[in-house]
Amino acid sequence: MLDFGTLLPLLAVAAASGVVGGVLAGLLGVGGGIVIVPALYFALSLSGMDPALTMQVAVGTSLATIVFTSLSSSWGHYQKGAIDMGLLRLWAPAILVGVGIGGILGGVVSGYVLMAVFATVALAVAIDMVLRKPKTEVAARSFSRPVWAGLGVFAGGVSAMMGIGGGTVCVPALSFLGYDIRKAVGTSAAIGFVIGLPGALIYMATGLGTEGLPPFSFGYVNLLLAAVIIPLSTTFARVGVKIAHAIPPRALKLCFGLFLAITSLRMFADLFGVV
Numbered sequence: 001m002l003d004f005g006t007l008l009p010l011l012a013v014a015a016a017s018g019v020v021g022g023v024l025a026g027l028l029g030v031g032g033g034i035v036i037v038p039a040l041y042f043a044l045s046l047s048g049m050d051p052a053l054t055m056q057v058a059v060g061t062s063l064a065t066i067v068f069t070s071l072s073s074s075w076g077h078y079q080k081g082a083i084d085m086g087l088l089r090l091w092a093p094a095i096l097v098g099v100g101i102g103g104i105l106g107g108v109v110s111g112y113v114l115m116a117v118f119a120t121v122a123l124a125v126a127i128d129m130v131l132r133k134p135k136t137e138v139a140a141r142s143f144s145r146p147v148w149a150g151l152g153v154f155a156g157g158v159s160a161m162m163g164i165g166g167g168t169v170c171v172p173a174l175s176f177l178g179y180d181i182r183k184a185v186g187t188s189a190a191i192g193f194v195i196g197l198p199g200a201l202i203y204m205a206t207g208l209g210t211e212g213l214p215p216f217s218f219g220y221v222n223l224l225l226a227a228v229i230i231p232l233s234t235t236f237a238r239v240g241v242k243i244a245h246a247i248p249p250r251a252l253k254l255c256f257g258l259f260l261a262i263t264s265l266r267m268f269a270d271l272f273g274v275v
Helices: 004-028 033-046 051-079 085-106 112-131 145-162 167-176 181-207 223-244 249-274
Strands: none
Touching: 004 033, 004 051, 004 167, 004 181, 004 223, 004 249, 033 051, 033 145, 033 223, 051 145, 051 181, 051 223, 085 145, 085 181, 112 167, 112 249, 145 167, 145 181, 167 181, 167 249, 181 249
């Protein structure tokens, strides 16, 4: 059991991650998990929790918060006409398949190899988004359905294993295909719900009966931490939406590229710290 002296800092970290994660969810369409997972992982590690369970709880709890954060963020983007519903219908089934695979494998397979691949791709995409000159016209390209399906399974699987909303993969992919950056962000915010709900349910189910979990846990989802994060992340997601639609598209693209570069470098730092 966690004592009050340990619980209070843990709740404070959860609250801070909810604020920052919410703003990023609305601004960049990333679901907030890219902030929430490492924050919870660090805080739970300091609490003396079994290291073997820390990452699962951080990921499962993050996915549960993404359900609500993505709803708030995507509704704001939808009101501004920034969600491509046709693309969402095309991509959602494959993403769901990926979430199922990634969610089940998340607690079994080591993610270090996947993290190395993802960090490399993320850094390459970040460099492309920052350095590529803006086009005078936006002309959305597309792939065949099998390629869309493959991208969806990849995005869903990686997101479920890492507890993120999918925007880290989906936004640069859609931007590369020529989609307007605001529509890429808005559609990715909606995809966060498609990832978060089944992902959280899978982590709840796979963690049932596990010993050593913190109080108020339902499987690998900690309800207390989620209850602290969700009101803050959903509120501040709308702040992020307003910022996203108030700044030039090029500035938004640069913002996401720099954010992605920082995320990638942090992943490499974690890898070299473990290997």
